[in-house]
Amino acid sequence: MTVWVASRFAPTYQGGLGAYTRQVIQGVQQKTHAALTVVCAAAEMESLPAAQGYDAFPVVELEMTRIGRISKPVWNRCASKPPLHGVLETILHRAWREPQITRPNVIHYVGTGWDFFGFAMAKIARNHRAHFVITPALHPGAWGNDRIDARLYNQADAIVCFTNSESQFLQKLGVVAEKISVCPLPPTCRADGDGSRFRKKTGLDSHRCVLFVGRRDEGKGYPALLRAWPLVLKTVPDAVLVLAGAGGNEYRELLAAIPTYSICDLGIPNEIEKADAIAACDIFCLPSAHESFGIVYVDAWSYRKSVVCGTAPACREFITDGQTGLWANQVPEQLAEKLIILLENQTMRETMGEAGKREQVLRFNEDTFNRTHFDALGLSNL
Numbered sequence: 001m002t003v004w005v006a007s008r009f010a011p012t013y014q015g016g017l018g019a020y021t022r023q024v025i026q027g028v029q030q031k032t033h034a035a036l037t038v039v040c041a042a043a044e045m046e047s048l049p050a051a052q053g054y055d056a057f058p059v060v061e062l063e064m065t066r067i068g069r070i071s072k073p074v075w076n077r078c079a080s081k082p083p084l085h086g087v088l089e090t091i092l093h094r095a096w097r098e099p100q101i102t103r104p105n106v107i108h109y110v111g112t113g114w115d116f117f118g119f120a121m122a123k124i125a126r127n128h129r130a131h132f133v134i135t136p137a138l139h140p141g142a143w144g145n146d147r148i149d150a151r152l153y154n155q156a157d158a159i160v161c162f163t164n165s166e167s168q169f170l171q172k173l174g175v176v177a178e179k180i181s182v183c184p185l186p187p188t189c190r191a192d193g194d195g196s197r198f199r200k201k202t203g204l205d206s207h208r209c210v211l212f213v214g215r216r217d218e219g220k221g222y223p224a225l226l227r228a229w230p231l232v233l234k235t236v237p238d239a240v241l242v243l244a245g246a247g248g249n250e251y252r253e254l255l256a257a258i259p260t261y262s263i264c265d266l267g268i269p270n271e272i273e274k275a276d277a278i279a280a281c282d283i284f285c286l287p288s289a290h291e292s293f294g295i296v297y298v299d300a301w302s303y304r305k306s307v308v309c310g311t312a313p314a315c316r317e318f319i320t321d322g323q324t325g326l327w328a329n330q331v332p333e334q335l336a337e338k339l340i341i342l343l344e345n346q347t348m349r350e351t352m353g354e355a356g357k358r359e360q361v362l363r364f365n366e367d368t369f370n371r372t373h374f375d376a377l378g379l380s381n382l
Helices: 016-031 066-079 082-093 117-127 147-153 164-172 195-202 222-235 249-256 271-280 295-302 313-318 332-343 346-363 366-377
Strands: 002-007 035-041 059-062 106-110 131-135 158-161 180-182 209-213 240-244 263-265 283-286 306-309
Touching (some): 002 016, 002 117, 016 035, 016 106, 016 366, 066 082, 082 117, 117 131, 117 147, 158 366, 164 180, 164 313, 180 366, 195 271, 209 222, 209 271, 222 240, 222 332, 240 271, 283 295, 295 306, 295 346, 306 332, 306 346
Parallel strands (some): 002 035, 035 059, 106 131, 209 283, 283 306
C-alpha cells in the first residue's frame, strides 16, 4: 500500500494547516505499514518559512510543465468564470509532470479547488485507480466555498473535515453526506512549553497577559484586538498583549498607538517559543470571523488556558460560551469587555481552563484523529 499526501506547499510551513498535514503524515508513518510520499507543487516553495524539526519524511516537488508555465497567468481568471472550468481543469491536468515514483493506492490531498494543484492529483488518482481523499479546510465566506472548489470536492471518494458546520457547508456545495467524515483535531503544539522560561525571557514577570497567535489580518480579528486593547488597559493597566504570527503591516498605525510597555511582539515564533508563550499566557484570544476549525484553541486547552473566540461558526461549535471559553465579536468595546472579565477573575480563568483541558483529552486526541483518518484513507487494517 502506497499513500501520497499531497498539498500545494510542502507541509513544513508554520500555520494550522501545515501542522495538520504533518500530523497526518506522522500518523501514517507511525501507526501503519503503508509506504508514504509527500507530494507538493514546485511553485512558490522557497517563499515559505520552514518549520523546525519536521524533515523526517520524503518530499517530492512536482515539476511544472511548459503548458503549466504558459497558462498559469490565466488560471485565476478562468477559475472565476464557471463556463471556463472545464477548460481550466483540462489545463491543470497537464500543468505538472507526474513524478516517476511508486504509483499511489491512496492520494490524500489537503487543499481547495482554488489551489489548482488538487485537479492534477485527482487526475493522477483516476489514472492509477487510487482512492482519492480531500481535506479542504474551507473557511465559509472566505475561501474554499466557490464553484471551482465544489468541482474538485465532488471528485473525491472521501472528504475529511473538522466540524459539523463544515460538513453541512460541504453538503450545500453538493458533496454527498456519506462521503464526509468529521474529525476533531488534537493539539498540534509541543507539550513541553515552559511558561516560567518565557516570562523570564520576555520580562513579563507576574503581569497578566493575553496571547494572540495567528495571521494578523481582519479575518482572524487582529485589528479588532488592537482597537480593543487600549480599552482593556483602562481597567487592567498592567496587562500585556503578546502577539505572534505573520502579516499585519497594514495595521502598523494601530499597533503604534498602543503603549509599548503593554505589547510583546514575537514576530513568527518557532515551535518551542510558541509552546512557551501558550504555557505562559493567562488568556488565549483569537477573535476570528472565519475558521475551518481553530486548532490553536485546542492547543491552549492542552495547557489549561481559558480562551476567547470570535464569531466563526466552527469555533463556536466546540467552545461552549461561559464554560470552556467566552464568545466575543470584533466590536472593540465588546471584545475588551470579555477580556477584562477574564483578566480580573483568576478563578474563572482556571475553571474554564480545566474544563477546556477535559474537552481536549476526551474529544480532541490522537486516537480519534488517527482512527477517523485511517478509515477515510482505507488504512484501518494495515
